[in-house]
Amino acid sequence: MxxxxxxxxxxxxxxxxxxxxxxxxxxxxxxxPEIENVRVGKHIQLDVTADSLExxxxxxxxxxxxxxxxxxxxVYEFSLAELQTA
Amino acid sequence: MxxxxxxxxxxxxxxxxxxxxxxxxxxxxxxxPEIENVRVGKHIQLDVTADSLExxxxxxxxxxxxxxxxxxxxVYEFSLAELQTA
Numbered sequence: 001m002x003x004x005x006x007x008x009x010x011x012x013x014x015x016x017x018x019x020x021x022x023x024x025x026x027x028x029x030x031x032x033p034e035i036e037n038v039r040v041g042k043h044i045q046l047d048v049t050a051d052s053l054e055x056x057x058x059x060x061x062x063x064x065x066x067x068x069x070x071x072x073x074x075v076y077e078f079s080l081a082e083l084q085t086a
Numbered sequence: 087m088x089x090x091x092x093x094x095x096x097x098x099x100x101x102x103x104x105x106x107x108x109x110x111x112x113x114x115x116x117x118x119p120e121i122e123n124v125r126v127g128k129h130i131q132l133d134v135t136a137d138s139l140e141x142x143x144x145x146x147x148x149x150x151x152x153x154x155x156x157x158x159x160x161v162y163e164f165s166l167a168e169l170q171t172a
Contacts, residue, residue, distance in 0.1 A: 008129045023130075023153070030152050034135045034145055043094045043129035044109075049120045059120055066116050067109070 002085070003048050003056040007078040009069045010041035044068055047083065056080055088171070089134050089142040093164040095155045096127035130154055133169065142166055 011017040020039040027035040046063070050056035060078055069076040097103040106125040113121040132149070136142035146164055155162040 010129065010131065024132075026153060027149065030149075032145060032149055032152075035149055036133050036135075038130060038132040041129040041131070043096065043127040044124060045096065045127070046110075046124040047122050049122075059118060063113065063116075063118055063121055066118075067112060 001050060001052070001056075002083040003050060003053065003080050004083050005044075005046050005048060005056070005060045005078050005080050007044040007046070007060065007064060007068065007076055008041060009044065009064075009074050009076040010039060012073060012075055015073060041074070042068075048080075053080060053082070087136060087138070087142075088169040089136060089139065089166050090169050091130075091132050091134060091142070091146045091164050091166050093130040093132070093146065093150060093154065093162055094127060095130065095150075095160050095162045096125060098159060098161055101159060127160070128154075134166075139166060139168070 017039050023038040023040060024036060027033065027038070048056045048059050050059055057080060060080065064076050065071070103125050109124040109126060110122060113119065113124070134142045134145050136145055143166060146166065150162050
């Protein structure tokens with residue numbers, strides 16, 4: 001079975017997010033002072049082949065822990081859905 | 087009212103995503119050949135103050151079009167939810 005994972009990786013709440021801070025101040029400059037608290041993270045989409053949802057979940061978790069996310073600076077969450085083959 | 091927006095910005099389907107390609111090949115190297123078609127985009131979270139959901143939506147769209155997304159190379163979508171004040 002093939003699954004599609006949508007992974008969101010964001011900087012830890014407690015940590016400074018310099019990119020987000022920079023974007024927040026740019027908002028005033030382009031006439032959007034109503035926008036605040038910008039935080040910039042990553043969105044990763046991938047396909048995983050596995051026998052079950054549980055196995056797919058374990059693979060995606062492994063990919064996040066080993067390669068995609070930095071646990072010191074980032075938190076991640078993901079959702080998984082089975083890909084329908086036409 | 088305060089709203090929280092979650093914006094997903096991904097490279098266009100039709101375009102090469104070199105970062106995604108690089109991550110896809112790294113997956114085999116760390117023992118996860120089951121993972122393919124990795125695409126890397128951005129996830130942006132922000133708060134917007136507006137009188138209504140419609141106004142907030144227009145502000146977020148403006149921010150995406152003017153600053154956050156590159157329409158030539160990227161597509162974006164977002165969701166908005168009212169922030170509950172305690």
